[in-house]
Every structure is written in structure tokens, then in C-alpha cells.
Amino acid sequence: MEQNQQNIIDSSNHQNNLLARIATLLDKFLVYISIILSAVLTINLIVAVLFRYVLSMPIFWADELSLLLFAWITFLGGCLAIKRSEMAAVTMILDRLSSKLKLIFQIIIQLSILFFTIIIAYYSYIWVTSPSVSNMISSTLRIEMWWIYSIVPISMVCIFIFTINNLYNHILEYRFRDKGGC
Numbered sequence: 001m002e003q004n005q006q007n008i009i010d011s012s013n014h015q016n017n018l019l020a021r022i023a024t025l026l027d028k029f030l031v032y033i034s035i036i037l038s039a040v041l042t043i044n045l046i047v048a049v050l051f052r053y054v055l056s057m058p059i060f061w062a063d064e065l066s067l068l069l070f071a072w073i074t075f076l077g078g079c080l081a082i083k084r085s086e087m088a089a090v091t092m093i094l095d096r097l098s099s100k101l102k103l104i105f106q107i108i109i110q111l112s113i114l115f116f117t118i119i120i121a122y123y124s125y126i127w128v129t130s131p132s133v134s135n136m137i138s139s140t141l142r143i144e145m146w147w148i149y150s151i152v153p154i155s156m157v158c159i160f161i162f163t164i165n166n167l168y169n170h171i172l173e174y175r176f177r178d179k180g181g182c
Helices: 002-054 062-083 099-129 145-149 151-178
Strands: none
Touching: 002 062, 002 151, 062 151, 099 145, 099 151, 145 151
């Protein structure tokens, strides 16, 4: 019996370590990509302003590139906020609950995020792969729009991974507290 419990604990730790490692690697990758995109956005805006107001030769595609980069940075930032539990929230009610009840509500919140993420991922994938989007070309950059819009399903997959990791950690914390831990 004791060996069986130890095997369950070891299996749980292995899954958590694997999930945590995947989430951590994905977090680092998204931070790296966000930094690069932010640098490109900054350079693009500076060059566009210089060309428009100093040289009087506006770069016609700079505005569209800025919008594209800003959208990608926003969605990647949303993923990172979910991973780090830094999304905007009104915690007035949660702050007044006992730690166990607060943990239950945090699990419910993570399940809600997971439900929302699955729905958005599914429908955004259908949307991005639809002929109306896959055949569309951007007006100034002349790239296929599915490249631009693909950030929606990509970010939902990232949020899914981060939410599963958060949910797993909250459930472990709940089980630990339920068994008389801190």
C-alpha cells in the first residue's frame, strides 16, 4: 500500500515537473519573442516618424506593420499574464474569503479560463483556416492575413497550457491544505 502511494506521488511529481518545465520554457520563449517584437515595433515607429516628418517621405506600410506587431505583442502579453497570474482582477470578494474557500474560487476561475480558451481556440482556428481569411492579403504589407490572425489560436494554445499548469498547482495546493498542510 505504501509503495503504491509513493508511486502515485512520484507519478504526480513527474507530471507536474514535465508540465511545469513545458510552461516555463514556453514562458521564456514568449518573453523572448515579445522583446524582439517590441524592439521591432519601436524601431518601426521611430523610422516611420523620421521618414514622415524629417524626410517628408512616409513609409506606406509602417502603420500596418505597427498594428500587426502591437496585436501580436498584446496577445503574447495576455499569455504571459495568465502564466504569472497577473491579469487584471477585482479581488475584493476573494480577499475576504478563507484561504480554503479562496483556493476553491481560484480553481473555478482557472476552469472558467480553460473553458473560454478552448472555445476561442476552436473557433479562431476555424476562422483562420477559412477561405475568407486564408485567401485574404493585407493591403500594404502584401502578406497573407492568416499569418496575422494566427496569433489568436496560437495564444489560446499557450493560455491552455498555462491554465492547465495553474489549475494543476491550485488542485495540489487544495489537496495539501485539505490533508492538514499549511
